[in-house]
Amino acid sequence: PHILVFDSGIGGTSVLTHIRNALPHADYSYVMDNQLLPYGLQSQQTIQQRLAGLIKWIDCEQRPVDMIVIACNTASTYALGATRQLTSIPIVGVVPAIKPAALASRAKHIGLLATPATSRNIYTQQLIQQFANECRVDLYQSTKLVELAEQFYWSGDIDHKQLVAEINQLKLSPELDHLVLGCTHFPIIAKPLSESIPESVTLIDSGTAIARRVCTLLAQDSAVKEDKGQAHCLAIKQGTMNWYATAQQVHTVERPEIKL
Numbered sequence: 001p002h003i004l005v006f007d008s009g010i011g012g013t014s015v016l017t018h019i020r021n022a023l024p025h026a027d028y029s030y031v032m033d034n035q036l037l038p039y040g041l042q043s044q045q046t047i048q049q050r051l052a053g054l055i056k057w058i059d060c061e062q063r064p065v066d067m068i069v070i071a072c073n074t075a076s077t078y079a080l081g082a083t084r085q086l087t088s089i090p091i092v093g094v095v096p097a098i099k100p101a102a103l104a105s106r107a108k109h110i111g112l113l114a115t116p117a118t119s120r121n122i123y124t125q126q127l128i129q130q131f132a133n134e135c136r137v138d139l140y141q142s143t144k145l146v147e148l149a150e151q152f153y154w155s156g157d158i159d160h161k162q163l164v165a166e167i168n169q170l171k172l173s174p175e176l177d178h179l180v181l182g183c184t185h186f187p188i189i190a191k192p193l194s195e196s197i198p199e200s201v202t203l204i205d206s207g208t209a210i211a212r213r214v215c216t217l218l219a220q221d222s223a224v225k226e227d228k229g230q231a232h233c234l235a236i237k238q239g240t241m242n243w244y245a246t247a248q249q250v251h252t253v254e255r256p257e258i259k260l
């Protein structure tokens, strides 16, 4: 199968890694909307338009896509329903791992760390009501951590001073025992992040659950096979105007420097 994984930036590679481990023989396209990064500061309407553009582009290019994974919590919580109406290709969204965190929490007190858009949108509120109604859920939002994850991905270095300053200003409650990484960029910096918060806090993300879901939907056995599929990365080119309005104007660039 050919699986297209989408995010605004490199965050979705954290999800792609889990899916690829489960399904190494599938082929992958990783598509990034670098033009509008960060999504966490965009409106719901804008994000729905971007995803509509992505679907148009897949149609126009007649890409042989068997499944789309929207590896972005912001895009999934804002636009999953609307995007599913536009295509018959099955779409898996990545949403914050509220359910497993609530189940695992002994203190019945968890935190959600996400982009501003994800933490304030209705979909997220519904997830909390549905799966964590016995928990206290504190919401923390950060755009800075997305920026730091991008820097870390490209340079391998993280600015510890900025990281610690950002964590400090979040003022995490000392009572919570699980922190949901509700943005796919955050697992990229999970190690430095976990070193900057109290040891008593466990970080949770959606990566393994998404990989399982993809396997189930594709009815694929996740048993490791020898042959490795192809994977390549495309970015929506910076400076492309209104690519969502006419899919023909979508300009993408290959990003071979992204080692998938």
Ligand code: DGN
Pocket: 007, 008, 009, 011, 012, 037, 038, 039, 040, 041, 071, 072, 073, 074, 075, 115, 118, 146, 182, 183, 184, 185
């Ligand atoms: N990686 C995206 C997410 O999971 O919400 C958002 C990153 C961004 O563009 N702010």
